[in-house]
Amino acid sequence: xxxxxxxxxxxxxxxxxxxxxxxxxxxxxxxxxxxxxxxxxxxxxxxxxxxxxxxxxxxxxxxxxxxxxxxxxxxxxxxxxxxxxxxxxxxxxxxxxxxxxxxxxxxxxxxxxxxxxxxxxxxxxxxxxxxxxxxxxxxxxxxxxxxxxxxxxxxxxxxxxxxxxxxxxxxxxxxxxxxxxxxxxxxxxxxxxxxxxxxxxxxxxxxxxxxxxxxxxxxxxxxxxxxxxxxxxxxxxxxxxxxxxxxxxxxxxxxxxxxxxxxxxxxxxxxxxxxxxxxxxxxxxxxxxxxxxxxxxxxxxxxxxxxxxxx
Ligand SMILES: NC(=O)c1ccc[n+]([C@@H]2O[C@H](COP(=O)([O-])OP(=O)(O)OC[C@H]3O[C@@H](n4cnc5c(N)ncnc54)[C@H](OP(=O)(O)O)[C@@H]3O)[C@@H](O)[C@H]2O)c1
Numbered sequence: 001x002x003x004x005x006x007x008x009x010x011x012x013x014x015x016x017x018x019x020x021x022x023x024x025x026x027x028x029x030x031x032x033x034x035x036x037x038x039x040x041x042x043x044x045x046x047x048x049x050x051x052x053x054x055x056x057x058x059x060x061x062x063x064x065x066x067x068x069x070x071x072x073x074x075x076x077x078x079x080x081x082x083x084x085x086x087x088x089x090x091x092x093x094x095x096x097x098x099x100x101x102x103x104x105x106x107x108x109x110x111x112x113x114x115x116x117x118x119x120x121x122x123x124x125x126x127x128x129x130x131x132x133x134x135x136x137x138x139x140x141x142x143x144x145x146x147x148x149x150x151x152x153x154x155x156x157x158x159x160x161x162x163x164x165x166x167x168x169x170x171x172x173x174x175x176x177x178x179x180x181x182x183x184x185x186x187x188x189x190x191x192x193x194x195x196x197x198x199x200x201x202x203x204x205x206x207x208x209x210x211x212x213x214x215x216x217x218x219x220x221x222x223x224x225x226x227x228x229x230x231x232x233x234x235x236x237x238x239x240x241x242x243x244x245x246x247x248x249x250x251x252x253x254x255x256x257x258x259x260x261x262x263x264x265x266x267x268x269x270x271x272x273x274x275x276x277x278x279x280x281x282x283x284x285x286x287x288x289x290x291x292x293x294x295x296x297x298x299x300x301x302x303x304x305x306x307x308x309x310x311x
Contacts (some may be wrong), residue, residue, distance in 0.1 A: 008178075
């Protein structure tokens with residue numbers, strides 16, 4: 001996102017919470033300031049002379065009980081307050097899709113707290129928009145890379161039985177999300193407070209796996225496993241990796257369709273999203289570096305694409 005915003009001529013300052021991320025950004029002449037959404041005192045300096053805030057922060061696992069509330073709700077509240085105090089003109093946030101019942105159900109803890117955070121943005125006095133997206137793919141992604149690696153390296157593909165097979169997604173390419181963000185940064189009061197955006201294809205999880213398999217020349221041999229075994233496996237993966245691509249809270253979203261109805265990408269932003277089949281060539285090349293990045297004990301978001309030419 002940062003590289004693409006800069007390629008579009010946007011001057012970017014990043015709020016980071018670890019020295020490794022700061023070093024990587026500064027090596028590319030990108031301004032990085034330390035801060036943490038859960039520590040309000042760290043936000044004011046980072047917002048000095050900032051015109052627009054783009055909140056991309058999220059977590060998909062709790063290391064301690066209450067982390068979802070602390071980051072996805074309290075963190076947004078802290079950021080909104082700091083933005084208002086700093087005189088920020090525009091506030092754009094990325095959110096997640098899911099039906100109203102799921103958003104209101106604490107059992108879906110990730111989505112529940114994302115919704116609570118988005119509601120704070122709705123209620124704020126700032127000129128603000130929340131872009132709610134389906135699952136995002138593109139170089140450096142988590143889920144699609146994990147599926148491709150599993151298809152490449154394992155003799156069979158373990159898929160949770162039941163609703164997981166029928167839950168529907170509309171994968172959206174990161175470039176299309178960036179295009180929406182660029183318009184939202186300018187859009188101001190013309191835009192709705194919430195804009196759901198998604199790609200052009202509706203695919204079940206199994207359909208996504210089949211699509212990726214055919215793109216990378218594999219034939220998936222599915223083995224259905226019970227949700228209980230899937231959860232145990234995810235706990236094992238979580239213990240082995242510091243930044244695992246799939247987590248139990250995401251598993252809790254099984255059965256919650258991630259679809260945009262209506263799809264604001266065309267209706268609101270006037271963008272024609274491109275399908276997975278046209279934009280997934282990068283998955284042919286994923287391999288050990290991606291696995292290593294998940295296992296290494298240091299922050300590594302976007303690490304795979306740091307040197308990528310996006311001009
Ligand atoms: N990826 C998808 O498929 C998808 C789908 C729907 C919606 N979204 C939304 O799109 C946005 C971007 O997602 P992503 O996949 O790019 O996420 P990501 O790679 O996991 O990045 C999230 C970022 O948030 C930062 N962060 C977490 N807690 C923070 C805190 N307390 N203070 C400051 N920063 C904090 C992380 O910092 P560290 O590097 O220090 O951990 C990380 O850089 C999120 O709002 C997400 O909910 C993504």
